[in-house]
Amino acid sequence: MSVSLSSWATEVFGKQAPAVRAGVGQALRNMQANAQAAQEQAESRTNHTYGSARWQGQFERVWEELKDLPGATPVKPFGFPFELMVVGNGLLYPFLYSKTTSDVRTARIPRESRLVKELFTFAPDPAEVQGAFDFEGFDESAQVVEPRGGLASVPRGTRLVLVPFACNASELLEAYWGIAALGAERRLVWETVPEALTLPDTVTSHGQHLRSFPKQATSSERELTNFDGGAEPTLTLSSRANVDQQRDVPPLTEAEPADDQTSEDDANH
Structure with a gap:
């Protein structure tokens, strides 16, 4: 079933708008599934594993779904561990x-x-x-923020497209996208009506995912690797000659190390 696009989406993303919309919805579905799988495998009594995997996935799954679109470019903000996607004239967050x-x-x-x-x-x-006259203590220079890192290379005509979503460890509830200004107390002042995204039921995979735990060593196998495990070595004892004892010659406790016949320079020959 085709979904009509808002005029702003077509203006920002051009011909790629339908693919971007579908890709973002799919990415969020994959994000939720991956985070739930990580939580299940962790067998933790808290939802910390889910939260960490979800935060990582909300960026990496979007990258997976959109990276092959014509004109799609990943950008890495300064000091940020993940890449954000720019498609056409839209920067997705x-x-x-x-x-x-x-x-x-x-x-x-x-x-x-x-x-x-x-x-x-x-x-x-x-x-x-x-x-109009409330400027006391206002430092205009302190308000200037310049993009750094990968954001510095993003064309100034690019528009920030917000993708707010609601979810928890049990389910992905809803997701939207739109354009908004940042108002007082972190509130969003929407320039466009927040548009609901379609969240598919199926999950797509773009690579190898952990499907089973690596084989764990048994208790008997671990015993063989313990520092105090295994058979005790046989020690060979020998007495010192009477001549060495009379001359106070120190006992030889271990053999002198042999000179190493190799060096780092050998790798160059």
């Missing part, structure tokens, strides 16, 4: 906005980090909230 079903129009950015500030240099300017 997925983030968790809720762990329950919630009104995305009231969503907030989880944390106003330096990365977030750099990303929002590609977003619309926020509405003015300061009074």
Whole structure:
């Protein structure tokens, strides 16, 4: 079934808009499945494993789904461990906005980090909230943020496309995309109506995934590798000659090491 696209999506992503929309939805489905699998394999009483795998997957799964699209370019922000995807004139930024079903129009950015500030240099300017004469203590230079790392090479005409999603360790609830400014207290001021993304039921795989645990050593096998395991060595004892004892010659406890006949220079010959 075809899904109609918003005019802003076609404007930002061009002909790739349908593929980007489908790819992002698929990426989030894969993210959730991978994170749940990691949590199950960890057999942990907390959801820390799920959370870590989900955070990693929200970027890496998007990269997997979109990297082969014509014009798709991964960019790595300064100090950030993952790559974000630029397709056409759109810079995609997925983030968790809720762990329950919630009104995305009231969503907030989880944390106003330096990365977030750099990303929002590609977003619309926020509405003015300061009074016309309320400038006391205002340092204009402190407000200037310049993109660093891979973001510095992103064309200035590029637009930040937010991908807020809601999920928890049990299920992926919903996902949206749209364009918004960063308002006061990390609130999003939407320029476009947040558009729901289609989340497929099936999971796709783009590589080798852990399907079974490596063979674990048995208790008997571990005994053979312990430092105090195995048979005791046989020691050969010999008495010193009377002449050595009379001359106070020190006993020889171990053989003198033989000169090494090889050196690093040998590798060059």
